[in-house]
Amino acid sequence: MAAPVVAVVGGGQLARMMSPAATALGVHLRALVEDAASSAAQVVPDALVGAASDEAAVRALVDGTSGDGSAGRGDPAAAEPADVLTFEHEHVPNALLEQLVAEGHPVRPDAAALVHAQDKIVMRRRLTELGVPCPRWSELPDHAALEAFLASVGGTAVVKTARGGYDGKGVRVVHSAEDVADWFEAAQAEDGTGVPLLVEERVPFTRELAVLVARRPSGQVRAWPVVESIQEDGVCAEVIAPAPGLTPELARAATELAVRVADGLGVTGVLAVELFEVPGADSGAPTVLVNELAMRPHNSGHWTIDGAVTSQFEQHLRAVLDLPLGETTARARWSVMANVLGSAHADLAAALPEVTALDPGAKVHLYGKAVRPGRKLGHVTVTGDELDDVRSRARAAAAVLRGDAPDPVRVTSGGAR
Amino acid sequence: MAAPVVAVVGGGQLARMMSPAATALGVHLRALVEDAASSAAQVVPDALVGAASDEAAVRALVDGTSGDGSAGRGDPAAAEPADVLTFEHEHVPNALLEQLVAEGHPVRPDAAALVHAQDKIVMRRRLTELGVPCPRWSELPDHAALEAFLASVGGTAVVKTARGGYDGKGVRVVHSAEDVADWFEAAQAEDGTGVPLLVEERVPFTRELAVLVARRPSGQVRAWPVVESIQEDGVCAEVIAPAPGLTPELARAATELAVRVADGLGVTGVLAVELFEVPGADSGAPTVLVNELAMRPHNSGHWTIDGAVTSQFEQHLRAVLDLPLGETTARARWSVMANVLGSAHADLAAALPEVTALDPGAKVHLYGKAVRPGRKLGHVTVTGDELDDVRSRARAAAAVLRGDAPDPVRVTSGGAR
The missing domain is CATH 3.40.50.20 (Rossmann fold)
Structure with missing residues (x-):
C-alpha cells in the first residue's frame, strides 16, 4: 500500500x-x-x-x-x-x-446518501420515514398548498428551495404565497431547470445546536461533543463547544439522533446535523428538531482542529478511506470558534501582526480568499477553562481580522486581554 | 500586505x-x-x-x-x-x-548566527565567551593535542568533526589519537576540504534534556517547557514533555540558558539547545551543560504540534516574519513523541489501518519518505494525564509503524489499549 x-x-x-x-x-x-x-x-x-x-x-x-x-x-x-x-x-x-x-x-459519501444533502424534499421525506423529529413541513406543488400550510401554522412559515441553497440562500420567511411568487414561477420553468419548493414551520427555537459525526463504510461511527451554533443573517458566526448548559440527556438524545441519521442514510465521511433546540411541551425537558444536514466537514466543526483530539478534517479522511476513526474528545473544557465574515482589510494577512499581538493563544486560520462582503475568509478558535473569557477572546480576535474595533461591551463584560 | x-x-x-x-x-x-x-x-x-x-x-x-x-x-x-x-x-x-x-x-537566522550551528568550534568558542556551561573541550590541531586532552580527562573523550555532523554522525568516542587517525588525515587535506576536529569530555550525564525557544528579530523570546530526550545510537528516539521530575529551579536555569544563547548568538526563528543533565558536585543540585545547538525546528520539538498551544513550526514562521510569538504552554499534562526510525514495512502507509486501530488517540505523522534502515520516517505523539500510559502508547504506536511487535513488557506494565 x-x-x-x-x-x-x-x-x-x-x-x-x-x-x-x-x-x-x-x-x-x-x-x-x-x-x-x-x-x-x-x-x-x-x-x-x-x-x-x-x-x-x-x-x-x-x-x-x-x-x-x-x-x-x-x-x-x-x-x-x-x-x-x-x-x-x-x-x-x-x-x-x-x-x-x-x-x-x-x-464517499455515495450518491444514494448525498442526495439527502442535495435535495431538502428528499431529506425531509427520508427523515420522516426514519422517525427523526423534524419541523412540520410540506412539499409545495402550488400556491394553494402554501396557503393551506400557512393557515395551519398561524400565518408565518419558512419556504425553501429544495436544491442549491446554502448559508441562508434559498430560504425565505413568508406570510403569504405572494412572498415567494417569483420562486413559484421559477419552479414551473419548462426548460427543466425549475427547483421544487418546500415549506417548514417557523420553529420557536431557543437556540441552534449541531452534532458532527463521522461514519466509515464498515459502519463505525464516532461523534464529537454537541455544540451550540450562533447564526447571523443565516450564516454561522460562532460555535461554542460543548453547547453550554446542555443536559446530559439532551446531549445523548441529540447524538443518538445524528448517529441514527448517519446510519439510516448510509452516510460515509463527516455528517453535520444542524438542530433546533425547542422548549418541551408543558414545561417539560427541551427537545430537538433536525434543521439541515451536510455530508462533509462543516463550519460547526472547525473548532475540532484546535479543540479536539481528532479534527473533522482528519476524521473525514479516515472515514472515506475506511480507516479506524480517531478519538473525538475535546482537548479543553471550552472551545469557541468565531468566523471572519467579510473584512475592512484589503487582505486578511494585513491583520496578522495585530491579531497575533492581541492574543498569543488564539489559533488563527486564514483561507487565502479575496475579501468580499460577508464572505467566509477565516476563523479563530480559542480554548480554555472559562467560557466568558474564551468567547470574548475569540470574538475580539475575529473582530481584528474583520477590521472592526472590538465590541467594547463584550470585551468589558467578558474579560479582555 | x-x-x-x-x-x-x-x-x-x-x-x-x-x-x-x-x-x-x-x-x-x-x-x-x-x-x-x-x-x-x-x-x-x-x-x-x-x-x-x-x-x-x-x-x-x-x-x-x-x-x-x-x-x-x-x-x-x-x-x-x-x-x-x-x-x-x-x-x-x-x-x-x-x-x-x-x-x-x-x-533568518542570518549567517552570523547560523555559523554557530554549522561549526562546533565556533559554537564552543562563543558559548565559552558567553559564560554558558559546556563540557570541557579543546580544538585539535594535532594528535598531541588529543593525547594531552585524553590524559587530562582520564583517557576517554569524544572527538567531533567541527562541521557536517548530524544524528550521531561525525561523533566518535576515543581512547587514543589512533582511534581518529583517519579524521586527522582528512582534516589535513591539502585541497581545502579538510574539516577541523574538536574534542570534548565524555560527560557523565544522568539524562539528556532539550530547551526549545523562538526569538524574533525584535528580540521577543518564548520558550516551551523543558523536555527529556532519549537517544538511541545517537539519534533522538523519544521525547517526554515536560522532562519528568525536573526541579523548577533547574527548569528555570535551563530555560534562562537557552534564552541567553538565543540572545547572545542573535538567533531568529526556533533554536533548539540540547543539554546534558549532570549530577551536582558534592551531591548538590543537578546542573546542565550545553551539548548541541540547532537553529531551526528540531526533533525535540515535534511534540509541540499536538501538545502545545503553538507548534514549533508555526512559531518558526511567526519568528522569521517578525510576528508576535504564540503561547508555548502545554495542552496536556504529558506529551510523549516517539520517532519511527526505519521500518519493516515497504511503505509506512501500509501500517495506517493497524496503528489507527491500535490507538484512536495517537497522533500519527508520516513524512512520505522511502523506507531505509534507521531513517526518520515519521513520529507519533500521545498526550494525557498518566506518563506511563502515554509513554507506552506512543511507543506501541511507533512500533506498529516500524513493523515490530509491540514490546510485551512495556505494554503490560504501561497499560496497553
Whole structure:
C-alpha cells in the first residue's frame, strides 16, 4: 500500500483544511478546484482546475493524470488513481457518481446518501420515514398548498428551495404565497431547470445546536461533543463547544439522533446535523428538531482542529478511506470558534501582526480568499477553562481580522486581554 | 500586505511540517527541495528543485520565479519575492547568505548566527565567551593535542568533526589519537576540504534534556517547557514533555540558558539547545551543560504540534516574519513523541489501518519518505494525564509503524489499549 490517494471535489476552505490532516497522515490529496488560485489550490500541489459538473474533469480527478514530473508534482502518487472520491460541497451530478461507482471507483459519501444533502424534499421525506423529529413541513406543488400550510401554522412559515441553497440562500420567511411568487414561477420553468419548493414551520427555537459525526463504510461511527451554533443573517458566526448548559440527556438524545441519521442514510465521511433546540411541551425537558444536514466537514466543526483530539478534517479522511476513526474528545473544557465574515482589510494577512499581538493563544486560520462582503475568509478558535473569557477572546480576535474595533461591551463584560 | 511569503531551504520533514502551520496562518510557503518527490514537495505547491549550495537555485527561491500559472501554481504569491529566507538545515553557503542580506533580503537566522550551528568550534568558542556551561573541550590541531586532552580527562573523550555532523554522525568516542587517525588525515587535506576536529569530555550525564525557544528579530523570546530526550545510537528516539521530575529551579536555569544563547548568538526563528543533565558536585543540585545547538525546528520539538498551544513550526514562521510569538504552554499534562526510525514495512502507509486501530488517540505523522534502515520516517505523539500510559502508547504506536511487535513488557506494565 503506497500513500492512499483521496480525491476531493472543490477548492474552497474545506478542501484547504483537509490538507494539513492529509500531510500528517501521509495521505496524498488531489483536489478539483474552480480556479488555479483558489483557497485549496494554494496548499495542494496536486490540484486540477475544472468544474464539479464537468465529467472529464471529475474523471481526471479520479484517474490521476495530473502528474507532470515538475517540482511539486513530482510525487508519483499524482499519477495514481484515487482510492476514494469525496467532496467539500454537494454540487456534483449524481448520475456521474453512480457511473463511477459502477465502474468500481469508491465514492464517499455515495450518491444514494448525498442526495439527502442535495435535495431538502428528499431529506425531509427520508427523515420522516426514519422517525427523526423534524419541523412540520410540506412539499409545495402550488400556491394553494402554501396557503393551506400557512393557515395551519398561524400565518408565518419558512419556504425553501429544495436544491442549491446554502448559508441562508434559498430560504425565505413568508406570510403569504405572494412572498415567494417569483420562486413559484421559477419552479414551473419548462426548460427543466425549475427547483421544487418546500415549506417548514417557523420553529420557536431557543437556540441552534449541531452534532458532527463521522461514519466509515464498515459502519463505525464516532461523534464529537454537541455544540451550540450562533447564526447571523443565516450564516454561522460562532460555535461554542460543548453547547453550554446542555443536559446530559439532551446531549445523548441529540447524538443518538445524528448517529441514527448517519446510519439510516448510509452516510460515509463527516455528517453535520444542524438542530433546533425547542422548549418541551408543558414545561417539560427541551427537545430537538433536525434543521439541515451536510455530508462533509462543516463550519460547526472547525473548532475540532484546535479543540479536539481528532479534527473533522482528519476524521473525514479516515472515514472515506475506511480507516479506524480517531478519538473525538475535546482537548479543553471550552472551545469557541468565531468566523471572519467579510473584512475592512484589503487582505486578511494585513491583520496578522495585530491579531497575533492581541492574543498569543488564539489559533488563527486564514483561507487565502479575496475579501468580499460577508464572505467566509477565516476563523479563530480559542480554548480554555472559562467560557466568558474564551468567547470574548475569540470574538475580539475575529473582530481584528474583520477590521472592526472590538465590541467594547463584550470585551468589558467578558474579560479582555 | 498580501500573503507573507516564507522561502525555506530544504525539502525534508521539517519543511514539510511547516506547511500545515503556513496553511493555517495564510502564509505562502516556498521550498527549495532536493528532489521533486521529496517529503516537502509532496505538500508544498510552490516547490523548486535545486541544491542548497547552488546560488541560482537559492536566488530563484528568494525571487519567486516559479509561478507558471498552472493549477497548484496559480497562486499569484508564487511570483512574489520572499519576505524572508529561512532553513530546515544548516548546509547553506554563508557567503551567499551574507550577499543576500547585503542586497536587502531578510535571512533568518542570518549567517552570523547560523555559523554557530554549522561549526562546533565556533559554537564552543562563543558559548565559552558567553559564560554558558559546556563540557570541557579543546580544538585539535594535532594528535598531541588529543593525547594531552585524553590524559587530562582520564583517557576517554569524544572527538567531533567541527562541521557536517548530524544524528550521531561525525561523533566518535576515543581512547587514543589512533582511534581518529583517519579524521586527522582528512582534516589535513591539502585541497581545502579538510574539516577541523574538536574534542570534548565524555560527560557523565544522568539524562539528556532539550530547551526549545523562538526569538524574533525584535528580540521577543518564548520558550516551551523543558523536555527529556532519549537517544538511541545517537539519534533522538523519544521525547517526554515536560522532562519528568525536573526541579523548577533547574527548569528555570535551563530555560534562562537557552534564552541567553538565543540572545547572545542573535538567533531568529526556533533554536533548539540540547543539554546534558549532570549530577551536582558534592551531591548538590543537578546542573546542565550545553551539548548541541540547532537553529531551526528540531526533533525535540515535534511534540509541540499536538501538545502545545503553538507548534514549533508555526512559531518558526511567526519568528522569521517578525510576528508576535504564540503561547508555548502545554495542552496536556504529558506529551510523549516517539520517532519511527526505519521500518519493516515497504511503505509506512501500509501500517495506517493497524496503528489507527491500535490507538484512536495517537497522533500519527508520516513524512512520505522511502523506507531505509534507521531513517526518520515519521513520529507519533500521545498526550494525557498518566506518563506511563502515554509513554507506552506512543511507543506501541511507533512500533506498529516500524513493523515490530509491540514490546510485551512495556505494554503490560504501561497499560496497553
